[in-house]
Amino acid sequence: MSWYANRTIEQKRVVWAWTFLAVPLAFYVLVRFYPTLESFYVSLHSWRLIGERRWVGLDNYVRLATDPVFWKVFANTFIYLIVGTPLSIVLSFVVAYQLDRVRFMHGFIRALYFLPFLTTAAAMAWVWRWFYQPVPIGVINNALASLGIPQITFLASTTNALPAILATAIWHGLGFQVIIFMAGLRAIPTSYYEAARIDGVTDWTILREITIPLMRPTVIFLVVFSSIGYLRIFDQVYNMTTNDPGGPLDSTKPLVLLIYQTAFRSYELGYAAAQTVVLFVVLLAISLLQLRLMKDR
Amino acid sequence: MATARPLPAYLAGIRPGRIVAWTLLAIGGVLMVTPVFYMLMTSLKLPHEVYQLTLIPREPTLENYFYVLKDGRFMRWFMNSLLIATIVTLSNVFFDSLVGYVLAKFTFRGRYVVFLAILSTLMIPTEMLVIPWYMMSAAFGWLDTTWGIMFPGVMTAFGTFLMKQFFETVPDDFLDAARIDGQGEFAIWWTIAMPLVTPALSALAIFVFLGNWTAFLWPLIVTTSPNLYTLPVGLTTFSVEQQIDWELIMTGASLATIPTLLIFLIFQRYIIRGVVLAGLKG
Amino acid sequence: MRILKSLAAAALLAVGFAGGVKAQSVEIEYWQYTFETRVRAMDELIKRFEAANPGIKVKHVNFPYNDYRTKVSAAMAAGQGPDVVQLFYGWLDDFHNSKILQPLPAAAFPAAKIEAEYFPMVREMKRDGAYYALPTAVRSLSVFYNTRLMKEAGLDPAKPPATLDALLDAAKKMTKRDASGNITQVGIGAGVEWQDQHWWREVLVRQFGGTPYSAEGRQVTYNSEAGLKALTWYVDMFRTHKVTARNFMDEPQAAFRAQRAGLMVDGNFRIGALERTRGLEWIVAPLPSHNGIRSNYGSYWVNGITASSKGAKLDAATKFLAFVTTPEAMQHWLDVTGELPAREAAAYSKSATESPIYGPFVAGLKEAHATRFVDESAQRQLVMDAVSRILLENQDPAVSLKIMAEAEQKLLDGFYKK
Numbered sequence: 001m002s003w004y005a006n007r008t009i010e011q012k013r014v015v016w017a018w019t020f021l022a023v024p025l026a027f028y029v030l031v032r033f034y035p036t037l038e039s040f041y042v043s044l045h046s047w048r049l050i051g052e053r054r055w056v057g058l059d060n061y062v063r064l065a066t067d068p069v070f071w072k073v074f075a076n077t078f079i080y081l082i083v084g085t086p087l088s089i090v091l092s093f094v095v096a097y098q099l100d101r102v103r104f105m106h107g108f109i110r111a112l113y114f115l116p117f118l119t120t121a122a123a124m125a126w127v128w129r130w131f132y133q134p135v136p137i138g139v140i141n142n143a144l145a146s147l148g149i150p151q152i153t154f155l156a157s158t159t160n161a162l163p164a165i166l167a168t169a170i171w172h173g174l175g176f177q178v179i180i181f182m183a184g185l186r187a188i189p190t191s192y193y194e195a196a197r198i199d200g201v202t203d204w205t206i207l208r209e210i211t212i213p214l215m216r217p218t219v220i221f222l223v224v225f226s227s228i229g230y231l232r233i234f235d236q237v238y239n240m241t242t243n244d245p246g247g248p249l250d251s252t253k254p255l256v257l258l259i260y261q262t263a264f265r266s267y268e269l270g271y272a273a274a275q276t277v278v279l280f281v282v283l284l285a286i287s288l289l290q291l292r293l294m295k296d297r
Numbered sequence: 298m299a300t301a302r303p304l305p306a307y308l309a310g311i312r313p314g315r316i317v318a319w320t321l322l323a324i325g326g327v328l329m330v331t332p333v334f335y336m337l338m339t340s341l342k343l344p345h346e347v348y349q350l351t352l353i354p355r356e357p358t359l360e361n362y363f364y365v366l367k368d369g370r371f372m373r374w375f376m377n378s379l380l381i382a383t384i385v386t387l388s389n390v391f392f393d394s395l396v397g398y399v400l401a402k403f404t405f406r407g408r409y410v411v412f413l414a415i416l417s418t419l420m421i422p423t424e425m426l427v428i429p430w431y432m433m434s435a436a437f438g439w440l441d442t443t444w445g446i447m448f449p450g451v452m453t454a455f456g457t458f459l460m461k462q463f464f465e466t467v468p469d470d471f472l473d474a475a476r477i478d479g480q481g482e483f484a485i486w487w488t489i490a491m492p493l494v495t496p497a498l499s500a501l502a503i504f505v506f507l508g509n510w511t512a513f514l515w516p517l518i519v520t521t522s523p524n525l526y527t528l529p530v531g532l533t534t535f536s537v538e539q540q541i542d543w544e545l546i547m548t549g550a551s552l553a554t555i556p557t558l559l560i561f562l563i564f565q566r567y568i569i570r571g572v573v574l575a576g577l578k579g
Numbered sequence: 580m581r582i583l584k585s586l587a588a589a590a591l592l593a594v595g596f597a598g599g600v601k602a603q604s605v606e607i608e609y610w611q612y613t614f615e616t617r618v619r620a621m622d623e624l625i626k627r628f629e630a631a632n633p634g635i636k637v638k639h640v641n642f643p644y645n646d647y648r649t650k651v652s653a654a655m656a657a658g659q660g661p662d663v664v665q666l667f668y669g670w671l672d673d674f675h676n677s678k679i680l681q682p683l684p685a686a687a688f689p690a691a692k693i694e695a696e697y698f699p700m701v702r703e704m705k706r707d708g709a710y711y712a713l714p715t716a717v718r719s720l721s722v723f724y725n726t727r728l729m730k731e732a733g734l735d736p737a738k739p740p741a742t743l744d745a746l747l748d749a750a751k752k753m754t755k756r757d758a759s760g761n762i763t764q765v766g767i768g769a770g771v772e773w774q775d776q777h778w779w780r781e782v783l784v785r786q787f788g789g790t791p792y793s794a795e796g797r798q799v800t801y802n803s804e805a806g807l808k809a810l811t812w813y814v815d816m817f818r819t820h821k822v823t824a825r826n827f828m829d830e831p832q833a834a835f836r837a838q839r840a841g842l843m844v845d846g847n848f849r850i851g852a853l854e855r856t857r858g859l860e861w862i863v864a865p866l867p868s869h870n871g872i873r874s875n876y877g878s879y880w881v882n883g884i885t886a887s888s889k890g891a892k893l894d895a896a897t898k899f900l901a902f903v904t905t906p907e908a909m910q911h912w913l914d915v916t917g918e919l920p921a922r923e924a925a926a927y928s929k930s931a932t933e934s935p936i937y938g939p940f941v942a943g944l945k946e947a948h949a950t951r952f953v954d955e956s957a958q959r960q961l962v963m964d965a966v967s968r969i970l971l972e973n974q975d976p977a978v979s980l981k982i983m984a985e986a987e988q989k990l991l992d993g994f995y996k997k
Contacts, residue, residue, distance in 0.1 A: 009476070016482040017403040021411065024396045027452050032418040035429030042428065048677075049656045095325060098318050105323070111565060112326030118557045118568075119333060120511040122529035123550040126536045127336045130543050135761040136839065137348050137543065137828055139335065146350060151761045156826040158971045171329070176572065183573040221577070232424060235513045235529070242537055243772050243829070244960075248967045256424045256514070263428050264518055264649050265956065276425040287420045435657035521642055521650045523613070534643040538613070541833035 039280075043273035053270070060274035069250055070258070070275070077231060077255045080166055084230040088170045088177060089222055093215075095174070096181030097207070110182070117175035125239035128168040129155065132240075155240060158251040165236050165252055172236075173229060177222050184218030185211070217294070224290040231283060232256055255279050333554065340548040347544045361548040365535075371552055373524055374531035381447055381527060382509040388451040389505045390498055396452070397460025398486050402472065412461070418454045427518055434519055441521040450509060456501045459575060463497035464490060500571035510557065528553045605891045606636040607899060611665035611880075612647040616851040620915035621903075628902045635895045648956075655679045655885065662888040662896040666712065668703055668879050669952030672994070675706050680883040682709035687897050696922050700877050700949040712883035713904050716918030717926070718846045719875045719943035720774060720782070722746070722867065723853065726860040728753050728764070728841045739864035743786065743812070746842070746867045750822040753841025766822035768831030768840035775813070775831075776962045777876035778844045778866070781948040783809035786869035796951030797995055802984035811976045814969045825970060835861075846878070847940040850917030865939040877947025879921060913937075919944065953994035961987050 004015065043060055047053040064070050099110060116124070131139045132154035141151040154164040188211065196206050234256040237246060245261065246253025255275065263272035339347060340361050342354040365371055400412050430449055431440075439445035467490055475485045491498070516527045523531065532553050536546045561568055609625070611617060618641050625637045640661065642650060648670065654660040655677070666674055674680050693710055694702060704712050726736040732752035740746040750766030757763050769775055780791045780801070789805025792798060801809075816823050827834050832849060834840035836856045844866065853861055866875055882903060884896045902908060909920035913931065919940055920926045926944065931937045952958055965983035968974040 013403055013482065014405040017399050017405045017408075020395055020399045020482075020486075024392050024452055024457075025411070027392075028415055028418060028454075031430070031449055032421060032426070032454075033414075035426045035433070036421050038429040038432075039425050049652060095322065098322050101315070102319055102322060104319060107565075109322055109326045110569070111561075112330050114569065115330050115333060115558070115561065117572075118507065118561050120529050120532075120550075120553045120557075122511070122513045123532050123553040124332065124336075126532070126546050126550050127332050130546065131332065131335075133829065134824060134827060135757065136763045139350070141761070142348065142350055145757055145759055145761055148759055150759050156971075158967075171332070174329070176576070179569055179572055180576045183577060218577075225576075228422075232422060234424075235511075238513070238517075239533055239536075242533075243770075243826070244963055244967075247963070248971055249964055259424055259427075260514070260518075263431075264653070267649075267652060269428055269432075273428055276422075276428065279422055280420075280425045283422050284420055431653075435653070435659075438657075438659070440654070440657055440659060517646075521646075521654065522640060523642055534613075537643060541828070541830070541836050 036280075039273045039276050042270055043277050045270040045273075047268075047270045049267040049269055056270070060271050063271065064274055064278065069253075072250050073246075073253045073255055073258045074278075076162060076251070076253055077233075079162060080169070080230045080233050080254055081227050083163075084166050084170055084233075085223060085227045088174055088226055089219065091170070092174050092177035092222075093181055093219075096178045096185060097211070099178065100182055100185045110178070113178045114175035116172050117179075119172065121169075121172055121235040122239050124172065125168065125236045128164075128236075129240045132164055156248060158249050161241075161248065161252045165233075165240055166230075168236050168240075169230065169233055173226060177226065180222055181215070181218060184215050188214050220290060220293050224286060227286055228283060231279070231286070234260070333558075336547045336554070337551050339544055340551040342544055344542070344544060361544050362552075365545055365548045365552065370523065370531065370535070371528075371549065374526050374528045375552065375556075377443070377525060378510055378528040381443060382506050385447050385450045385509045386502050386506045388447075389453055389456045390502055392452045393456030393501060394460040394464075394491065394494070394498065395486065396457045397462075398464045398490055400457070401461045401464035402467070402469070402490070415454045415457055419458070423449070424514065427515060430515070431518060440519060441525055443525065445519045446516050446525070446527065449515060450505075450512075453505070455575075456505065459501055460494065460497060463494040467493050496570070497574060499567060500574040503568055503571040504575045507557065604634045604636065605895045606638055607663060607888070607892050607895045608638045608640060608661035609663045609665075609882075609899070610640045610642075610651065610661040612644040613641045614644070614848070614916075616848075616916040617918075620912050623915070624903055624908055624911060628899060631902070632895075632898060635898065637899060652677065652679070655887070658887060660885050660887055662885060662892050663882055663899055664885055665880050665882050667952075667955060668700075668712075668714070668881055668949065669955040671704060671706070671711060671881070671883075672951075672953055674883070675711060678886055680711045681886045681888070682706075682711055683713065683884060683900070684893075684897050685709065687901055688713065696924065698877070698921060698923055698926070698944060700879070700947060701921060703949055703951065704881060712881035713900065714879040714881045714921040715903050715909055716912050716916065717877060717879040717921045717944060718848055718918060719877050719940045719947045720778060720844055720846055720866055721939040721943060722842055722844055722864045723835060723849070724749075724842045724862050724864060725753075725835065725838060725840065726862055727838065732841065736862055739862065740867055741864075743783075743867045743869040747816070747820060747822065750816070750841060751820060754822045762821070762824045762827065764839050764841070765824060765827050765834060766841045767816060768827065768834040768843035769813075769816060769823040770825070770831050771813075771962050771966045772959065773831055774845050774876075776959050777878070777950065779809060779813055779962065780950055781876040782866055782874040783813060783869075785874045785948075786872045787812070788870065788872075792951070797991055799984045799988045799991065802980055806984075807977055807980055810965070810969075810980050814966060814976060817970055847917050847919060847937065850936060851915070854917075863936050863939045865942055873946050875943035875947040877944060877949045879949075953991055957990055958987060961990075 004012065007015065044055060044057060045053040046056045046059070095113060099106070099113070102109065130137070133141065134153065134156070135141045135145050135151050144151055153160060155161050192210050193206060196210060233254045237252050237254055237257050241247055241252055246257045255278070259272050259275045259279070262268050262275060335352065338352055338354060341357040341359070343356055343358055343360070346354060346356070396415070400408060426449065434440045434445045439448065471489055471493070472485055475489050511529060512527065513529045516530045517533070520526055520530060523534065526534070532549045535549050539545045609621070611621060621639060625639055629635065629637060651660065651664060651666070688710055690705065690708070690710055693713065698717055700717070701714060704710050722739065724736065724739055729736045729749070732749070734749055734752060740749045752766070753764065754762060754766035755764035771779065784791045784801050784806050787805040787808040789801060789803045789809070791801045793800055817825065828837060828839055831840060831843045832845060832852070835843045836853065836859060838859060853859060866873070882900055884893065884900060888896045904921070906920065906922055906925045909922060909925045912918055913920055917937070919931065919937065926941055932941050961983050965979045968979045968982070969976050
């Protein structure tokens with residue numbers, strides 16, 4: 001104790017800092033860093049959960065590169081990402097921009113848009129799954145049929161299933177994006193608009209010349225946030241395709257579902273770890289891109 | 298109705314375009330809640346009404362709820378989810394703010410390294426860690442335990458970063474004054490700094506709670522026994538079992554959704570503010 | 580002081596006593612997947628077993644089929660598995676190779692007795708001269724018909740279709756469409772992800788003159804003219820005759836229970852659920868023959884003792900396994916779950932063979948083939964994908980069949996090479 005008593009205030013604070021950090025640092029090392037390294041390490045092995053690990057070098061990666069299912073899944077994941085992100089950003093911006101200018105029932109309408117964000121994706125996936133069923137039980141197709149319109153095959157189609165699932169993911173995340181965009185819009189000083197107004201500029205020009213450029217940081221944040229979300233899509237696909245997971249014909253299977261199946265259905269932990277490394281690399285690339293974009297500002 | 302801010306001069310005078318925009322916006326909003334509303338309404342329908350395209354049940358009944366809650370499974374899953382989300386939230390509020398505070402208010406060698414290290418974990422996707430976590434849980438006997446479900450989330454880099462941002466806005470004078478009064482460092486953080494960042498704490502709590510309440514992948518992997526399932530995992534198995542009875546599935550889904558909806562209706566303003574805070578600063 | 584000492588002694592004694600009692604009673608864990616009637620049947624058997632064997636407690640754990648196999652392997656790897664575990668017969672090779680199971684104690688389960696008393700397909704459970712698992716019940720396939728829909732379509736429930744052509748004809752008559760041409764009632768509830776995969780593999784392929792696999796199950800032999808005819812016949816129900824639709828009401832049995840399917844091919848394990856569906860009137864008929872050939876698919880779930888069960892637990896597990904394979908246990912299983920006894924004598928009991936519901940299944944057991952799966956879920960996925968390619972991508976059935984056969988052969992080769 002006397003050692004501590006003899007320290008200066010500054011030194012004492014250093015001791016306190018490390019005391020406070022001790023447990024959290026242990027956590028980060030054991031539950032974040034060590035597992036990350038272990039994933040890389042396991043990805044270089046053949047390991048089927050039961051039995052021993054066998055060093056196979058880069059075999060798992062070679063297998064990935066030559067596995068048509070992996071490329072299909074990789075492409076699916078990119079479709080979720082590349083369609084989902086811009087579509088949800090544009091939609092939510094339009095909603096936020098209009099909502100920002102609405103006074104009548106503003107709070108209520110905002111709540112309507114935000115509400116889906118608070119639902120459980122796994123639970124709502126079943127609601128959507130029911131909506132998408134063919135006649136005689138599916139809500140959407142029953143409605144179409146009652147209007148005399150031929151029914152649409154949603155989940156049982158190789159072309160429609162992915163968009164149908166993606167739509168539910170967009171629906172789920174839209175409210176968050178709207179709220180963030182509105183906060184961003186609010187942060188723009190009204191004096192900008194008033195100045196423009198005095199100059200007699202049209203709404204459209206204000207939007208293009210003032211609003212959108214000033215919203216850049218918000219847009220970048222949301223693009224990164226939502227692309228990471230779409231990259232990791234799982235709950236919806238898992239719950240909407242339980243009869244043929246990721247099907248039909250792997251047309252809806254995203255990377256995380258493939259990882260789940262490889263690791264926890266086929267027990268090929270080494271191969272699954274290699275797939276997670278790919279996910280990591282893609283995510284890293286997106287994060288670096290974000291840093292780059294932020295710097296350009 | 299609530300006006301969010303004074304109407305700028307250029308918006309004075311309602312034009313037809315605005316009415317069209319409002320109408321479209323309102324229709325969009327109604328469409329957004331339709332699935333949730335339809336789910337809730339279907340959970341009140343009798344089986345023979347389920348596949349008719351009526352929104353409001355003709356003979357509303359709570360029979361589905363009695364049926365679903367009868368065997369106690371849902372209550373169990375509900376309590377599991379509540380317990381796990383609450384503990385993890387409290388843990389995050391404690392640890393994330395403690396670390397955030399240290400990183401914001403203490404100067405020591407290695408601070409920046411620690412900060413960068415924690416920040417860098419934001420780039421590691423959870424999905425990458427589930428396999429090592431699983432191995433770890435197997436080694437320590439955490440598989441199929443409540444702790445096994447919780448441990449990966451007891452601290453988050455996101456929360457730490459958020460709290461650090463907020464603690465930086467707390468003036469040093471406050472803390473120094475307390476130090477001169479002879480208060481301990483822990484007490485200063487807990488009794489002086491923490492109350493100054495309550496908006497951030499509630500934002501963090503909302504995000505962490507919601508994240509854990511809806512979490513699916515890891516609980517799905519780590520649990521075996523149905524009595525340890527969380528609500529989303531339990532609902533999935535329940536739905537796979539039911540298959541034919543969509544009104545029962547809708548009832549189960551409603552049970553998972555109603556709590557968050559209620560909380561939202563009561564604390565709407567705080568939640569939206571919290572989400573904005575967490576989203577923009579985090 | 581003295582009082583304290585004697586108190587301490589008493590406490591020690593009490594602890595020792597409690598410990599002693601504990602040592603005498605042993606708890607074993609039993610795992611199966613969640614299927615309501617099976618869970619109920621097993622709960623009752625456990626109750627009877629515990630009453631007959633005081634000192635042995637059986638903890639019954641069950642979880643959904645979807646995750647069942649994963650969880651068993653994972654728990655065994657983590658050393659947290661059960662003592663007695665239920666597994667699908669098709670998983671035995673995998674479980675055997677992974678050393679999850681130990682051979683059944685030969686003293687309690689002599690091989691000669693098993694072979695004399697059980698249906699021949701149970702011999703699949705023998706590896707290197709030792710049995711590794713035993714079933715309580717066996718299953719076969721039959722056709723379920725909705726009698727109300729049959730009558731509506733002018734069919735006589737007393738004379739269900741006996742041939743494949745008649746079955747297709749009945750399905751056509753029971754299919755209904757709405758004004759826009761959408762199917763609102765399927766003639767046959769079908770989906771290869773369910774029992775149809777077995778119907779195709781072990782029944783249709785044989786009926787069109789082929790065999791699905793070589794005798795030891797190491798070679799795929801369905802990539803033949805017969806296999807192609809069988810596959811084409813199956814997919815034509817969807818694409819040509821349009822008597823069924825993919826994912827109709829999500830599952831064939833769901834459609835059947837909702838009275839939206841005229842017939843379906845399913846196993847006897849479905850009986851319990853159908854009996855509990857109010858307002859549903861149905862009959863069971865044997866699988867139709869074709870070209871004069873009859874066949875069936877037999878399958879069963881077995882119980883095995885895990886490698887980690889030792890000492891007193893192993894003794895208890897042995898007793899438990901013996902108990903759940905007694906003829907009485909099988910009869911109880913039949914009563915509750917509708918699954919057929921695995922012992923021939925019990926299955927051919929008067930009550931089973933003469934029952935209009937169980938009769939067709941018991942008869943089916945005689946002609947049943949059990950597929951020797953190496954990876955049941957992967958092999959199932961291959962059939963699903965083969966059908967999906969034809970129906971969704973208009974692939975030529977011959978090409979699709981070839982792709983499936985090659986993929987499955989690769990799977991078999993990979994397995995037997997090990």
